[in-house]
Amino acid sequence: MPETIPPYEQRIKWFHEARFGMFIHFGLYSLFERGEWVMLNERIPAREYARLARRFRVKKFDASAWAATAAAAGAKYTVITTRHHEGFCLFDSKVSDFTSAKTAAKRDFVGEYADAARKAGLKVGFYYSLLDWRFPGYFEPQKYPDSARALVEQAHAQVRELMTNYGKIDIMWYDGGWSAKWDEAARMSDFWRAKELNDEVRHLQPHILVNNRSGLGEDLDTPEQHVKASEPGRGWETCMTMGDSCGWGYIRNNPNMKTVPQLLQHLVTAAAGEGNFLLNVGPKPDGTIRKEETSRLAEMGKWLSKHGEAIYGSQRSSLSTGMIAGPWTRKGNVGYLNVFRWPGDEAVIPLVATKAMRATILETGQECRIRQEHNGRLVISGMPKRPPHPYVNVIKVEFEGEPRTLEEPDASKWLTRQGGQS
Numbered sequence: 001m002p003e004t005i006p007p008y009e010q011r012i013k014w015f016h017e018a019r020f021g022m023f024i025h026f027g028l029y030s031l032f033e034r035g036e037w038v039m040l041n042e043r044i045p046a047r048e049y050a051r052l053a054r055r056f057r058v059k060k061f062d063a064s065a066w067a068a069t070a071a072a073a074g075a076k077y078t079v080i081t082t083r084h085h086e087g088f089c090l091f092d093s094k095v096s097d098f099t100s101a102k103t104a105a106k107r108d109f110v111g112e113y114a115d116a117a118r119k120a121g122l123k124v125g126f127y128y129s130l131l132d133w134r135f136p137g138y139f140e141p142q143k144y145p146d147s148a149r150a151l152v153e154q155a156h157a158q159v160r161e162l163m164t165n166y167g168k169i170d171i172m173w174y175d176g177g178w179s180a181k182w183d184e185a186a187r188m189s190d191f192w193r194a195k196e197l198n199d200e201v202r203h204l205q206p207h208i209l210v211n212n213r214s215g216l217g218e219d220l221d222t223p224e225q226h227v228k229a230s231e232p233g234r235g236w237e238t239c240m241t242m243g244d245s246c247g248w249g250y251i252r253n254n255p256n257m258k259t260v261p262q263l264l265q266h267l268v269t270a271a272a273g274e275g276n277f278l279l280n281v282g283p284k285p286d287g288t289i290r291k292e293e294t295s296r297l298a299e300m301g302k303w304l305s306k307h308g309e310a311i312y313g314s315q316r317s318s319l320s321t322g323m324i325a326g327p328w329t330r331k332g333n334v335g336y337l338n339v340f341r342w343p344g345d346e347a348v349i350p351l352v353a354t355k356a357m358r359a360t361i362l363e364t365g366q367e368c369r370i371r372q373e374h375n376g377r378l379v380i381s382g383m384p385k386r387p388p389h390p391y392v393n394v395i396k397v398e399f400e401g402e403p404r405t406l407e408e409p410d411a412s413k414w415l416t417r418q419g420g421q422s
């Protein structure tokens, strides 16, 4: 007897708490070391490309090491590419021989990773590319209708396998639903029979969250490579590469890695909009994650161990920071001022309508002086001249009630100290 599907507010709850996830792009393409689009970009014929599977052994693959990397980073969930656009499955599939289980590796990497991730306390998401470049019907559905039909049938069968054979799955992360031939959302969902597909997903995994990339809006918005908040209550997640935006799979020579402060700022900005940050790694052909990625993730984890209370389960705040400092996050009556650009021994927050009781720097535990002036200026002083943490600092401000912004019925009044309450 299938369970009933819990209401959205219930299903999305853990996701709103989580705020940080680790994405993994790994596949046959990893062997090329030129990103996950190499097959199409270089127009490698399917049969030639498939031969690569004979070399896909992934000798150093260690699912628990991947999961440990995510957990040490402070990530609360992880999403793995079970199959990307090349069509090669990292799982055992009855409807395809093009899988890691049936070729050289003879392993179900998805199963191993899902188990290890759960053991490490992480929620598990499955990325699945609906499109598969090996089908001519994907590129020319009118001309090759049988191939197009077979492609859709395969997607339905494999999604069913993923939802049946690997225990509880927390996110169904579709991708690759688009095509030059059916670019409007309505036609995309028709092509993939997305309603039927997602009904089955929910039937098999009643608690699951489904993303918005099958042509239907479903549960989660997924801005890519930029942070963009959805409306309050709606789950959303920014996915991003550490290197430049052209590749999610391993690229050997990729010097353009984001710095840890940049990555933390994206995480904080997402949290400030009640959204999540899904940060990608692209493991090397041997299955290990490159040092440039593990070291950044470890640094983020260290930061989160001190500052996580500002991030996990954070809410939006209407308070402004005058743009220089960085955004506020909030939990009930507590505001967290996330400082990207340390102002020195004093920080001034404009237009604060609520009484502040205490201000503490999370990095050091130092309590600062507070003063509330005319027209809502909240002045936090006695801070160190230099930033206590080199990347991002958080000043925790406890308010008397939920912090509100002062309204300015006459926007010019502050010029004469008459702006509002003192």
Ligand code: FHN
Pocket: 036, 037, 175, 176, 224, 239, 248
């Ligand atoms: O084409 C893919 C790309 O390779 C990568 O998987 C990203 C991740 O969101 N999604 C697609 C582009 O939107």
